[in-house]
Amino acid sequence: MSSPLIEVQDLHKSFGGNQVLNGIDATVEKGEKLAIIGPSGSGKSTFLRCINRMEEPTSGSIRFMGEEITDRACDINRVRRHIGMVFQHFNLFPHLTVRGNLTLAPVCLRIMSPEEADLRAAELLERVGLLDKIDEWPSRLSGGQKQRVAIARALAMDPEVLLFDEPTSALDPEMIGEVLAVMKELAEDGMTMLLVTHEMGFARQISDRVLFMDQGLIAEEGPPEELFSHPRLPRTAEFLSKVLRTEL
Amino acid sequence: MSSSLPQGRRGSTDRGTVLLVVCGLFLIALLFRSGFFAPASWQGFCAKFHQNFIEQRRYMMLVNGLKATLHMTFFATLIGLAIGLILSIIRVAHKGGARIGPLAAFANLYITVLRGTPVMVQLLIWNFTIFASARDLKTLYIAVLAFGLNSGAYVAEIFRGGIEAVDPGQMEAGRSLGLSYRVTMSRIVLPQAVKNVLPMLFNEFIALLKETSVAGYIGIDDLTRAGQNIQALTLEHSQPLVMVALIYLALVLVLSEGVRRLEARLRRSQR
Amino acid sequence: MQNLKRTFLGIALVTALFFGALPAGATEKLSKVEQLKTEKLAAQRGTVGQMLAEELLGENSGLLLTTYEKYVDAIAALRQQKVRAVIMDEGPAKRFLANVPGLAIMPEPLSEESYAIGFKKGNDALRSRVDEALEAMKQDGTLQAIIDKYNDNIDVNPEDIDLNVGAAGGKLVMGTEAGFAPYELKVGEGYIGIDIEMAAAIARRLGMELQIENLNFDALPMAVASGKVDMICAGISVTEERKKNMDFSINYVDGAKQVAVVRADDLSE
Numbered sequence: 001m002s003s004p005l006i007e008v009q010d011l012h013k014s015f016g017g018n019q020v021l022n023g024i025d026a027t028v029e030k031g032e033k034l035a036i037i038g039p040s041g042s043g044k045s046t047f048l049r050c051i052n053r054m055e056e057p058t059s060g061s062i063r064f065m066g067e068e069i070t071d072r073a074c075d076i077n078r079v080r081r082h083i084g085m086v087f088q089h090f091n092l093f094p095h096l097t098v099r100g101n102l103t104l105a106p107v108c109l110r111i112m113s114p115e116e117a118d119l120r121a122a123e124l125l126e127r128v129g130l131l132d133k134i135d136e137w138p139s140r141l142s143g144g145q146k147q148r149v150a151i152a153r154a155l156a157m158d159p160e161v162l163l164f165d166e167p168t169s170a171l172d173p174e175m176i177g178e179v180l181a182v183m184k185e186l187a188e189d190g191m192t193m194l195l196v197t198h199e200m201g202f203a204r205q206i207s208d209r210v211l212f213m214d215q216g217l218i219a220e221e222g223p224p225e226e227l228f229s230h231p232r233l234p235r236t237a238e239f240l241s242k243v244l245r246t247e248l
Numbered sequence: 249m250s251s252s253l254p255q256g257r258r259g260s261t262d263r264g265t266v267l268l269v270v271c272g273l274f275l276i277a278l279l280f281r282s283g284f285f286a287p288a289s290w291q292g293f294c295a296k297f298h299q300n301f302i303e304q305r306r307y308m309m310l311v312n313g314l315k316a317t318l319h320m321t322f323f324a325t326l327i328g329l330a331i332g333l334i335l336s337i338i339r340v341a342h343k344g345g346a347r348i349g350p351l352a353a354f355a356n357l358y359i360t361v362l363r364g365t366p367v368m369v370q371l372l373i374w375n376f377t378i379f380a381s382a383r384d385l386k387t388l389y390i391a392v393l394a395f396g397l398n399s400g401a402y403v404a405e406i407f408r409g410g411i412e413a414v415d416p417g418q419m420e421a422g423r424s425l426g427l428s429y430r431v432t433m434s435r436i437v438l439p440q441a442v443k444n445v446l447p448m449l450f451n452e453f454i455a456l457l458k459e460t461s462v463a464g465y466i467g468i469d470d471l472t473r474a475g476q477n478i479q480a481l482t483l484e485h486s487q488p489l490v491m492v493a494l495i496y497l498a499l500v501l502v503l504s505e506g507v508r509r510l511e512a513r514l515r516r517s518q519r
Numbered sequence: 520m521q522n523l524k525r526t527f528l529g530i531a532l533v534t535a536l537f538f539g540a541l542p543a544g545a546t547e548k549l550s551k552v553e554q555l556k557t558e559k560l561a562a563q564r565g566t567v568g569q570m571l572a573e574e575l576l577g578e579n580s581g582l583l584l585t586t587y588e589k590y591v592d593a594i595a596a597l598r599q600q601k602v603r604a605v606i607m608d609e610g611p612a613k614r615f616l617a618n619v620p621g622l623a624i625m626p627e628p629l630s631e632e633s634y635a636i637g638f639k640k641g642n643d644a645l646r647s648r649v650d651e652a653l654e655a656m657k658q659d660g661t662l663q664a665i666i667d668k669y670n671d672n673i674d675v676n677p678e679d680i681d682l683n684v685g686a687a688g689g690k691l692v693m694g695t696e697a698g699f700a701p702y703e704l705k706v707g708e709g710y711i712g713i714d715i716e717m718a719a720a721i722a723r724r725l726g727m728e729l730q731i732e733n734l735n736f737d738a739l740p741m742a743v744a745s746g747k748v749d750m751i752c753a754g755i756s757v758t759e760e761r762k763k764n765m766d767f768s769i770n771y772v773d774g775a776k777q778v779a780v781v782r783a784d785d786l787s788e
Contacts, residue, residue: 052419081426091421095439105425134498150421157425266526272774273530301642308707372741383692387732467694467732469705476589480698483618485595 003066005030005173005192006051007146011060013046013216016227020046021217023060028161033193035203035224039239044196047213048163051194052083064162084122084154088145088166092138093160098125098149099134109156114191124152129180133143144175161192164205200243204228275497278490300487304477312397313474314495320391320470321457327396328456329449332403335359337433339404340411344429355404362401370394373465391463399456402502410445411437443514450507454500461496471495544668548787549603552627552779558603560779561585561593565737567756568606571629571777575606588735591784594619597782608632608754609776614700616780623783630777632756633703633770636718639743640766649750650768652724656717659733662771665716669701677709680719688726693718694748696736704755705733717771740764 006028013021020043028034031132036044049055053061053069053076062069069079093101102124103117112120125131128148138146147167154162164183168176180202187193197203203210204224211228212220220227220236231237301307311419322435337357342352362370374394379385414437464473475492479485549555556575560567564586573580585602589591593605594615605612606629610721616622636653638646656662668675695714698703703712710731722729739755742748743765750768756775757767 052424054424077423077426077428079426080424083424085424087417087421087424089415089417091415091417093421093440095436095443105427108435109433110425153425203446207500223515227371270526270530274532304707305719306707309705312708376738376741376745376747378749383690383747412734465735465738467734469733473733476591479589479591480700480704481706483591483594483615485591485598 003063004028005032006194007061007063008051008077009061009063011047011062012058013043013050013055014058020216021050021057024216024218026211026218028192030079030160031192032188032209033052033187033207034195035207035210036194036197036213037200037210037239037243038197038219042213043216044213045165048165048194048196051114051163052080052085054085054111080100081111081157082160084157084159084162086147086150086162086164086167090138090143090150090170092141092146092150092153094138096138097134098130098136098138098141099147101138101153105153106156117156120156121152124155125149127155127185129178132146142175143171143179146173147171147179151179151182151186158218161194162186164193164195164197166196166198168197169204175243198243200228200240212239289423296487300478300482300484301491306481309469309474309477310471310491310495313469313471313477313492316388316463316468317423317457317471318461319388320395320460320463320468321453322458323392324399324460325453327392327495328399328452330402331397332405335400335404336407336411341410341433346429359401361400361490363405367395367398367459368465370398371462371466387467389463391460391466391468393458395460395463398459398481399452402452405449406445407441410441410448413441413444433444446514447507447511450503450510454503454507457499457503460495529660530693539775549625549781549785550787551684552625555604555779557583559583559585559601561587561592561602561605562586562598563590563736565739566607567630567632567777568608568760570758570760571628572606575629588737590615591698593615594622594623594780597622597780600782601630603741603785604779604781607779608756608777609663609778610701610754611699612780621783623781623786625779625781625786628778630775631706631773632758632775632777634772634775635757635770636768637739637743637751637753637755637761638749638766638768640764641745642749642766645749646766646768648725648777649721653769653771655724656720657771661720665713665720668716673700673704675706675711677706677715680709682713682719682722682729682731683723683726684728686722686726686728689728691718691722691725691727691750692730692732692748694732694734694739694742694751695753696735696739697731699754703752704725713772714754718752745748759779 004027006026008024008026011021011024012019019051024047025178036048038044046055050057051064057070060070064079064083067074069076093104096104099118099121102121106112106120107114119142122131125134128151130145130148130152131143133141133149138149141149151162167183168179170239171179176199180199183193184206194205195203207224209221210224210227211218212231214235220231220233227236228240231240301310335358338348338351338355342348371391371394375387379390418436418440419432422436423429427435445507460470461472463470464476469477469494475488477489482488547554552575556577557579560572560576560583562572562584569584569586572584576583585596587596590607590611593602593607596602597605598619599620602623609624609628612624616624636649653662695703695710697703697710697712699712701712702714703710710733715731719729732742734742738755739751739753744750754772754775755761757770761767
């Protein structure tokens, strides 16, 4: 019981000669909501994408529920079932209806029968407020609706943790609210969440802990109140003053 | 959507009409020039027509030739699709980091060689070199194989383009749900890729239909050859050839119209 | 506007095709083969006609000689005044004269040839058996009967020719180019002609089934060399050049003339 849900040690990642992550250490406890902020190019998304090995780490260790997932023997497909991911650009499957988007993976992986998956899809869509769109094609949904479907799709696998990779960056401002509302609800239900975001207000509101990344390292971390109000490092303060100013 | 429809319709009809008129003029001019109407009188034309196509049921030669042409096109299409699909997946998977170096090298070589040499030369090599001693093998099968393998190289490139045109985010989304590369490819990426390239595939097969006209060289009485056989019988130069051309044209027009409708439907369902 | 432009372009193209390439008028009428030395000629690809035309034209043959896949194409070129003469075998030439108006044969032949069956170089086993059969057919008049049957007549039903289907001795595959009446012609789904009937008679004598492969004439040497066909019966003339790449049976036709087919109005009286 004592081991954390996710434990990252000395994670390095480089693309060619370009060092993006320079030794990340982090732990995520079950039920924890972690916000990752930082200037662009600081490696936030790469860090997040290493956790389900969307990016192959160059070196270091990532343990998920006690299992070393950077190990070659590890069946990453099995691990990924438990790590949901929500993308900046939604990445819904355009050739499937909303229902198809939600049921494809559970049925393909024989986790549920088609009937069970259908019921579960309806349940999840109701939760994100889109039950009436169940037979709609993704192309006919608004951006906010798409992202809510994408969240429901990730939830359909009953994951232990959800990774959000800038989930509202590609949305028109008037649609951001509906997505954040769904995420907030999830947070309140106790879902473990890792969130890469530029929405400082939201990060402050829902997260238990904030990581500030800069130049491939976690420069500073702490509870949101503390980090946002009294950053220890000058660069954190500088970053915050920049983004908070533009937010106004 | 309904407001944009009439606009598009009208635009395409205009272009269609112009194209049709130009094609029609061209065809009539061609018919005159080629001597399809060479016997100056209508009776003369009819007599020639009767001699070329009706007498001794010579139209059956064309019908049988058409059968051979369609037969070759159809089965070569199937072979081409299968091979093209496999080759394209090999190339894409290799690019995506799968450890299949030798296979990918083979696929590259295959595509390079078969696209880099004329199909006629390939046909001759298959028939007179590779299958030289396989005399009980029907020549038609050899032609189907030659055209199918050739088409496979082109289809592979079409599929590859289609797969690469699918947003990489689709693969990521599938993989993030725990689906394997294979399942993601077959259930998520390929359906989208195929949909994208369907019109191009159809055009490839229309091209293939016309390419089979060299099959006469290895002794297959396809549509083109049937026309030549009638020429040799009646010693009439123009009518059989023009008739063959008209049959090809009709086939291609019908198929092209099919592609056009397919494209329209795909565009509608994408909205 | 764009459409209008396209339409005009189309019409211009059509007009160009319509009036372009109009033939120029000829000068002096033909009386001797000698005159053809500087004229545009046509022949079927791979035939003795091509060879003779090349000899006649000498170094100009690259410029003046056009070879066609089929006789019909060569004759069409002649009628459209693209060439002044077609060099070809007398047999098919006569058939063209009888069926196509406005043609004539120059009285002076270019050469006389013998026809024989062609084999893969070194295939003596088959060649000697065929020679034997052919010799026997010459002796008992079978061969002459076949040749006489096709004298000014190609009205033969291919189904009446017994190809000895299902014979115990296996298949005898002949390659031919079935656009060379009266020697070989495709009729419906079958074949008729002197070569066809002769080969069928040979096959029957050898206890074999005759199978006919209808290829292009210039593909025939390749077909027999590769073993795709056992022999070529296509009214091929025996020449020294061909003997280098092919073995021949005994002759079955002698005195087959190579002639120049010209337009009737181009031939002086």
